[in-house]
Amino acid sequence: MTAIPSNSSVLSEEVKLDTPLEIAGKMFTSRFLLGTGKFKNKTDLAQSIEASKAEIVTVALRRIDLERHDENILEYIPKNVTLLVNTSGARNAKEAVRIARLAKEAGYGNWIKIEVINDSKYLLPDNQETVKATEILAAEGFVVLPYMYPDLYAARALVQAGAATVMPLGSLIGSNRGLKVKEFIQILIDEIDLPIVVDAGLGAPSHAAEAMEMGADAVLVNTAVATAGNPALIAQAFAMAVEAGRLAYLGRDRSPASPVGGRPVPVMTADPSSPLTGFLYDQSR
Secondary structure, rough: OOOOOOOOHHHHHHHHOOEEEEEEOOOOOOOEEEOOOOOOOOHHHHHHHHHHHHOOEEEEEHOOOOOOOOOOOHHOOOOEEEEEEEEOEEEOOHHHHHHHHHHHOOOOOOOOEEOOOOOOOOOOHHHHHHHHHHHHHHHOOOOOOOOOOOOHHHHHHHHHHHOOOOEEEEEOOOOOOOOOOOHHHHHHHHHHOOOEEEEEEOOOOOHHHHHHHOOEEEEEEHHHHHHHOHHHHHHHHHHHHHHHHHHHHHHHHOOOOOOOOOOEEEOOOOOOOOOOOHHHOHHEE
């Protein structure tokens, strides 16, 4: 099944009111990032990138096979897409730094997604080691996008370490459970003056829309797309959901304004659009 036509023509005038996603001085139209693991075949991956119009794609260094062109994942990623090599497999800061340096030396650029995981059951990121790796690599000129558990203190440390974004998990990697730490992600959105990219656990386009409506700057999805019956169609659905969520965020009530970063805070009281029960108390009746 081919991807359905996009509604972008309908939304184009509204989308133009938005500003591009900016990471380390580079502008992106798409706020949907795509991971490359778990795809049944490379054709599904290529079609998913095309259908979603993703402009940043993550790839593990170990998946790059230069000896066999048919198996080299880079052959299926368009040249105009920003390659974000991740440090998958790193158990500590030292290993993450080594993978990043190897990727750069091999010619894959200096954009690195830091993943430091020393937990085989829950695959939770080690925030402390992530901060260490971020500080080292940022000092060496890498553009560092660190994957982390949503903790305000760790996020602030990542900012100080030179991170280009902060990438909190939505729920456990590959779980497809959505935003199970929603309130903690919201704190980062409100308090951290860097792009917040929600990563891991987003299992449905509605999850992505929810994250964007909260004020997240982008989302990264892998498992939900790669394991779908029609990956390209689901990739497009995610991209459209990201766009819808972003428009909802931009269009909602902007008062009261957040004291940090100018981000709005949801109004937590009801405000009826029509009179409700006032007429019941009209004594003239």
